[in-house]
Each structure stands twice: as C-alpha cells, then as structure tokens.
Amino acid sequence: MTHHHLEIDSLRIALDGNVLLELDAHIGPGEILTVMGPSGSGKSTLLAWLAGFLAGDFEASGHAHLDGRDITHLPAEQRGIGLLFQDPLLFPHLSVAGNLRFGMPRATRDKPRQVETALEQIGLAGFGDRDPATLSGGQKARVALMRLLLSRPCAVLLDEPFSKLDTHLRQEMRQLVFTQLRQAGLPSLLVTHDRDDAASAGGKVIELTH
Amino acid sequence: MMLRLAPALIVTLLVAPILAGLAMAVLPAFGYLPALGGTEFSLAPWRDLFAQPGLARSVTVSFVSGLATTVVSLTVVLLFLASASGSRLDRWIRRMVSPLLSIPHAAAAFGLAFLIAPSGLISRLISPGLTGWERPPDALIVQDPWGLSLMAGLVIKEIPFLLLMSLAALPQLDPERRVAMARSLGYRPTIAWLKVVAPALYPLIRLPVYAVIAYATAVVDVALILGPTLPPTLSVSILAWFNDPDLSRRFMASAGAVLQLGITAAALVVWWCLERGVACLGRRWVARGGRQRGEQPLRLAGKGLILIATLTAFVGIGSLALNSVAGFWRFPDALPQGFTATHWIRALPSLTGPVASTVIIAAASTLIALALTLAALENEQRTGRHPAQGRLLSALGLLYLPLIVPQIAFLFGLVVVMESLGSRPNHGLVIFGHLLFVLPYVFLSLSESYRRLDPRWSQLGRTLGSSPNAVFWRVRLPLLLAPILTACAVGLAVSIGQYLPTQLLGAGRVPTVTTEAVALASGGNRRAIGVWAMVQASLPLVGFIIAVGLPRLLWAKRRGMRGSP
Numbered sequence: 001m002t003h004h005h006l007e008i009d010s011l012r013i014a015l016d017g018n019v020l021l022e023l024d025a026h027i028g029p030g031e032i033l034t035v036m037g038p039s040g041s042g043k044s045t046l047l048a049w050l051a052g053f054l055a056g057d058f059e060a061s062g063h064a065h066l067d068g069r070d071i072t073h074l075p076a077e078q079r080g081i082g083l084l085f086q087d088p089l090l091f092p093h094l095s096v097a098g099n100l101r102f103g104m105p106r107a108t109r110d111k112p113r114q115v116e117t118a119l120e121q122i123g124l125a126g127f128g129d130r131d132p133a134t135l136s137g138g139q140k141a142r143v144a145l146m147r148l149l150l151s152r153p154c155a156v157l158l159d160e161p162f163s164k165l166d167t168h169l170r171q172e173m174r175q176l177v178f179t180q181l182r183q184a185g186l187p188s189l190l191v192t193h194d195r196d197d198a199a200s201a202g203g204k205v206i207e208l209t210h
Numbered sequence: 211m212m213l214r215l216a217p218a219l220i221v222t223l224l225v226a227p228i229l230a231g232l233a234m235a236v237l238p239a240f241g242y243l244p245a246l247g248g249t250e251f252s253l254a255p256w257r258d259l260f261a262q263p264g265l266a267r268s269v270t271v272s273f274v275s276g277l278a279t280t281v282v283s284l285t286v287v288l289l290f291l292a293s294a295s296g297s298r299l300d301r302w303i304r305r306m307v308s309p310l311l312s313i314p315h316a317a318a319a320f321g322l323a324f325l326i327a328p329s330g331l332i333s334r335l336i337s338p339g340l341t342g343w344e345r346p347p348d349a350l351i352v353q354d355p356w357g358l359s360l361m362a363g364l365v366i367k368e369i370p371f372l373l374l375m376s377l378a379a380l381p382q383l384d385p386e387r388r389v390a391m392a393r394s395l396g397y398r399p400t401i402a403w404l405k406v407v408a409p410a411l412y413p414l415i416r417l418p419v420y421a422v423i424a425y426a427t428a429v430v431d432v433a434l435i436l437g438p439t440l441p442p443t444l445s446v447s448i449l450a451w452f453n454d455p456d457l458s459r460r461f462m463a464s465a466g467a468v469l470q471l472g473i474t475a476a477a478l479v480v481w482w483c484l485e486r487g488v489a490c491l492g493r494r495w496v497a498r499g500g501r502q503r504g505e506q507p508l509r510l511a512g513k514g515l516i517l518i519a520t521l522t523a524f525v526g527i528g529s530l531a532l533n534s535v536a537g538f539w540r541f542p543d544a545l546p547q548g549f550t551a552t553h554w555i556r557a558l559p560s561l562t563g564p565v566a567s568t569v570i571i572a573a574a575s576t577l578i579a580l581a582l583t584l585a586a587l588e589n590e591q592r593t594g595r596h597p598a599q600g601r602l603l604s605a606l607g608l609l610y611l612p613l614i615v616p617q618i619a620f621l622f623g624l625v626v627v628m629e630s631l632g633s634r635p636n637h638g639l640v641i642f643g644h645l646l647f648v649l650p651y652v653f654l655s656l657s658e659s660y661r662r663l664d665p666r667w668s669q670l671g672r673t674l675g676s677s678p679n680a681v682f683w684r685v686r687l688p689l690l691l692a693p694i695l696t697a698c699a700v701g702l703a704v705s706i707g708q709y710l711p712t713q714l715l716g717a718g719r720v721p722t723v724t725t726e727a728v729a730l731a732s733g734g735n736r737r738a739i740g741v742w743a744m745v746q747a748s749l750p751l752v753g754f755i756i757a758v759g760l761p762r763l764l765w766a767k768r769r770g771m772r773g774s775p
Binding site: 053077079081082087090091092093103105133147148153 | 594666667669670671672673674675676677678684685688689691765767768769770771
C-alpha cells in the first residue's frame with residue numbers, strides 16, 4: 001500500500017476582495033479531515049479549488065501538495081484527486097460496467113476481471129451489463145464509490161456524499177465509504193453540515209465560520 | 211485553439227456577408243457599379259424606382275402584411291398558452307409543433323392555396339349544397355390584391371415558430387407557480403396567465419418576434435404563391451427586376467432592396483412603438499385587478515384560433531397529397547373520380563436531380579453549422595464565459611442578424627460581391643448562403659440544452675482522469691445526442707425550405723425541390739405542384755423522424771436517457 005498525503009499550505013480564497021476562507025491542513029494516508037460550516041461558508045469553494053474547478057472570479061493564494069507534488073496549477077484530470085458528489089451521477093448512457101471502466105487508467109490490466117471483482121466487493125456480482133437507471137439508490141451509491149476507487153486516485157474529496165440518502169442507508173454507506181478509503185490509504189477531505197458524518201469519519205474537524 | 215476561434219468565426223461568417231451584401235446594394239442604388247458601367251453616383255435608380263406603376267401599393271402590402279402577420283400570430287400563440295395549459299389540446303398542439311415547423315413555407319402556402327382557391331377543397335365541400343356553384347366562382351381569393359391570403363399563409367407558419375420559442379423560454383419563468391399564486395388571489399386561469407406570465411414572457415421572445423416581422427415584410431417564396439400579382443409585393447418586384455435580362459435594371463433593383471430594408475426597419479420601429487403602447491395599457495389592465503370578466507371568450511378564442519390554424523396547415527398538406535394522386539376531378543366533387551400514380555411517375559425523372567441537390571446542400575450546411583455551434587458552446591463551457599442573454603447587442607443578438615435583415619436586401623449585394631470575386635455559381639456558394647440562415651437556427655435550438663447540462667458531469671469526467679476533449683466526446687456528446695439530432699433536423703428543415711439564397715447564389719443553375727416547386731406556382735399545374743410540394747414537405751419530416759427515432763433506438767436499454775437530460 002502506498003502512503004499518500006495531501007497538504008494545503010496557507011490557502012486564502014477571496015471574492016471581490018472579501019476573504020471567503022483561510023485554511024492550513026495536512027491529511028495523512030487513510031486520514032479523513034472533516035470540514036464543517038453553514039452554507040455560504042466556502043465549503044464548496046474549497047472543494048472546487050482542490051479539484052481544479054475554481055471559477056475565474058475567485059482570487060486564490062496558497063498551495064496544494066499531493067505526495068509532495070505541487071498540484072495547485074495542474075488541470076483537474078492530472079491532479080489525481082477523486083470526487084464523490086451528493087448524487088451518485090452514474091453516466092446514464094453507459095452500463096454499470098461501462099461506468100466502472102470509465103475512470104480506470106489506460107494501462108490497467110485485465111479490466112473485465114477487475115470490474116467483476118469490484119462488483120463482488122459491493123455485493124453486486126453479475127450486475128455489469130445492467131442499466132444504471134434500474135439500480136436502487138443504495139446500489140447506485142456503491143457503484144459510484146467503486147468507480148472512484150477504480151480510477152486509482154491519490155486523494156479523495158467528499159461533497160456531502162450521504163446527505164441525500166435515507167437514514168438507514170446513510171449509516172451503512174458511511175461505514176462502507178470510510179472503511180474503503182482507509183483501506184486504500186487515501187487522504188480524504190469530507191465537506192458536510194451533518195455532525196454524525198464528522199463523528200463517523202473519526203478524524204480531525206475544522207469549522208468554517210462566516 | 212480551434213475552439214477559441216469559433217465564436218469569432220461565427221460572428222465573421224454571419225456579419226461580414228451581410229455587411230458586404232448591404233454595401234453592394236447601397237452603392238448600385240446610387241448608381242455606382244463599375245461592372246455595369248455605373249461609375250458616377252446618381253439618383254437615377256431612385257427616379258426609375260419611384261416611376262414604377264403600383265409601387266405605393268407594393269410597399270403598403272409588404273408593410274401591412276408584415277405587421278398584421280405578427281400581430282395575429284403572436285396573439286394566437288399567447289391566447290393559446292394562456293387558455294389551454296394542461297388540457298388535451300395543449301398536449302396535442304405541443305406534439306404538433308415540430309412537424310408543423312418543419313413544413314417548408316412554400317409547401318404550406320401551396321397547401322393553403324389548394325384549400326381556399328375558388329376550385330379548392332373548401333369550395334368543393336360546400337358546393338353546390340350551400341353555394342349552388344356548379345362551376346368555380348370567378349373570385350380572386352388566392353393572390354388577392356390586399357394580400358389577405360398571403361398573410362394567412364404566413365400566419366400558419368409563424369404560429370408554430372413563435373409557439374416553439376415561447377415553449378423553450380417558459381420553463382425558466384415557472385408559469386405554474388405564478389398562475390397558482392394568482393389563482394389563489396381569485397383570478398381565473400386564463401386571465402391569471404395573461405396578467406402574471408405574459409408580461410415576463412414577452413421580453414424573452416422579443417427577438418423571435420422581430421424575426422417574424424422582418425421575414426413577413428420581405429418574404430419572396432410565399433408571396434410568389436399567395437401574394438398579389440398586379441402589382442406584387444415589393445420583394446417579388448425586386449426579384450423580377452434583378453432577374454431582368456436588361457442588366458441596367460439592376461440599379462433599380464438595388465434601390466428597391468434599400469427601400470425594402472427601410473420598410474422592414476419602419477415596421478420594426480412601428481412595432482416597437484406598439485410594444486410601448488401595449489405595455490402601458492397592459493400595466494393599467496393588470497393594476498386594475500379585474501379577475502373574472504372575459505375569461506370565457508378569451509379561453510374560447512385561445513383554443514379555437516390555434517385549432518383552426520393547425521388544422522388548416524394539415525388539411526392543406528392533405529389536399530396537396532390528394533392533388534398529387536388525383537385522376538379526373540370534376541368541380542363540385544369533393545373527391546376525385548379516381549386515383550393515379552401517373553403524376554408521380556411522370557415527375558420522377560426530373561425529381562432525382564433536385565432532391566439530390568437539396569439533400570447535399572442541406573446536409574453540408576447543417577454539418578458545418580453543427581461543428582461551429584458545438585465548438586462555440588464547448589469553448590463557452592471551458593472558459594466559463596456566458597454571453598449576456600436577451601440583450602439586443604450581445605453575441606446572441608448578432609445571431610439574429612441574418613433573421614432580421616431582410617434576405618432580399620443583402621443577398622443581391624452578396625451575389626454582386628461573389629461575381630466580382632470571380633466565384634461562379636455552384637453548390638458550394640449555395641451551401642455558404644444557406645449557412646447564414648441554418649447556423650442561427652442550429653445554435654438557437656442547441657444552446658439551451660448545452661448550457662443547462664449539469665456541470666458536474668464534466669467535473670466528474672475530469673476527476674476520473676479524462677481530458678477536456680475526452681469529456682466532450684465520451685460524456686457531453688452522448689448525453690446531448692437527442693438535442694443535437696433535433697438541432698440537426700431543424701438545420702436541415704431550414705436549409706430545405708430556403709428559396710431566395712438558392713435562387714440567387716445558384717443563379718438558377720442549382721435547382722432544389724424548393725426552387726422547382728416555387729417555379730411551378732405560375733404554371734398552375736395542380737397535379738405537378740402537388741407532387742413537388744409533397745416531396746418538399748416530406749424531406750424535412752424524414753430528418754425529424756430520425757431525430758426522434760435514433761436516440762430511442764440507441765438508448766433502448768438505457769432508461770436514464772429517455773426524456774433527455
């Protein structure tokens with residue numbers, strides 16, 4: 001297992017001269033840093049900056065290092081940062097297997113077998129040819145997680161990934177996601193406004209106030 | 211790199227030919243056209259123009275028919291939207307909008323002519339029973355001197371256009387909530403819609419309305435079929451002067467083109483004043499707070515008028531079909547005595563060439579337009595810059611330029627420019643001419659869906675390691691396949707229906723089904739007209755059938771792709 005770590009150095013994001021957010025953080029392998037705050041506190045701006053989608057209107061200073069590599073100015077697809085959204089967002093034009101294959105690096109060996117193994121891991125063996133629209137909410141969420149892991153990211157951003165799930169599913173998905181991320185040794189940053197998410201993640205918590 | 215050039219390329223492609231064309235209409239209008247010996251500026255072309263008999267009448271008919279067509283079409287559309295929302299008629303009309311829009315103007319005009327002519331279908335159905343006519347009455351119904359049939363023909367085609375534009379704009383206004391709110395305050399539904407939705411909708415469809423005014427004041431093909439003849443509308447006169455073997459008449463034609471530009475501009479100015487007036491009266495009407503009165507008649511008019519217009523269009527097409535297969539057909543008989551394929555078989559050899567030309571020109575101009583549109587929209591996504599919408603002077607306003615400057619005013623000049631560049635009339639030139647009109651429609655019909663696509667799809671693709679190009683091909687294109695195909699179908703339909711650009715830039719040497727069908731108008735051979743107009747009407751329909759059918763076929767096993775994103 002590789003030891004990934006994500007560092008955020010004196011980040012400062014401003015909009016029209018007003019400082020939105022200031023942050024310093026170090027996230028080690030398998031660690032989950034939770035960032036909390038009310039809406040408008042700059043949580044999604046932080047994710048956009050880390051993932052490489054920050055709109056041009058924002059002024060950002062500071063650096064992000066992933067495994068010692070400065071990724072601050074890299075295009076999104078070269079950063080090695082994976083993203084899990086509120087919705088599973090399975091590509092509706094691809095099969096379940098097609099979704100899982102979408103993010104796999106070109107050089108991956110024996111893709112069909114890896115896809116099948118991944119499906120077995122989340123209890124969806126034999127679902128490869130299915131239309132994602134026919135899956136249940138929980139099944140979609142698990143496929144989305146596997147698609148993220150199969151793309152071999154070096155760090156992961158979680159954008160309130162459990163907020164749209166039913167209460168019983170929520171607990172189950174938290175378990176699955178956090179366990180998988182820890183096992184893969186990925187530094188993760190979780191953005192949420194749900195205290196239970198933070199407790200369940202078990203890592204450091206930063207509160208953004210504004 | 212190519213992407214960044216796309217917006218500039220589109221603007222140049224649309225604006226440069228129009229400016230060059232206008233310039234080359236204005237110069238000869240004042241006597242300057244060295245190629246024809248005009249080396250000095252003079253007012254002679256204008257003197258010739260004003261000496262033409264019946265000019266005032268031509269100008270009046272052009273001006274009035276443009277404004278009247280727009281008033282009637284817009285009223286019908288707004289009343290329909292106000293009165294029918296949620297009803298069965300509403301759903302039926304919504305389904306009919308696209309096929310109705312795809313019928314070329316010329317085919318719809320022929321259909322109407324076949325319906326209302328003294329020996330047309332309506333007269334046959336009520337004769338001799340109601341009228342006692344044993345022979346067709348000697349009345350000038352089609353091509354009447356006041357242009358009433360011309361206006362009717364235009365109204366039939368402009369209603370679906372304005373309706374589609376309104377339907378595209380409505381969702382952002384959330385009309386259901388507005389109406390529900392007004393109804394909770396005691397307003398009847400139709401009144402509620404007119405008072406709380408219509409005032410917000412109009413600014414969003416203002417440019418399409420201006421396009422209707424411009425089109426209706428300067429139309430050529432419909433006027434050749436339904437318009438008055440002695441004198442014809444100004445645009446038709448200009449075309450006749452331009453095609454006159456006596457080349458010196460081109461100076462007068464140019465002056466006419468400039469006059470046409472002025473008439474369209476005047477119609478737009480008058481409309482703008484009307485807008486102010488209606489807005490002022492409307493504000494008082496809204497503020498007065500009447501909630502009930504007039505609901506019933508408004509509702510009846512809203513549903514009735516659009517029904518009449520839609521049925522007229524379809525029955526007209528039906529009567530084209532009937533004529534194309536009719537054998538001997540005595541006057542008061544509602545149906546022919548027998549049916550025959552002779553007219554089709556006789557037309558077949560001469561159909562193949564024009565059909566092939568039509569398809570090639572339509573496919574080429576649509577593909578070029580699609581590539582440019584996709585490039586510009588993709589560039590907009592990547593740079594994160596969104597053009598201001600609704601404002602007249604934005605990039606979007608420029609898109610409307612070819613739709614608001616009358617074709618006849620700049621296409622002549624463009625022909626002169628092309629001739630002086632040594633370019634011979636050929637398919638390429640015609641494709642270029644069509645592109646001017648296909649491009650705006652393709653862009654307008656695709657841009658909404660493209661901009662509305664959830665940005666998280668491409669963000670997701672990027673974080674999964676795909677480059678922006680890969681995201682475009684693997685995510686955005688497949689997700690947007692349905693709207694892209696619809697935009698293509700619109701582009702094909704626009705190209706297939708073009709008369710003037712084909713006629714002028716092809717110098718009559720590039721025959722398409724549209725130019726051939728319109729050319730038959732003066733001959734009066736109804737069977738041949740039936741065949742050609744049917745072919746002209748069905749070609750665009752093929753495009754729409756593919757646009758609807760292909761996504762269903764491809765995504766048969768993907769439920770999430772039905773009811774496009």
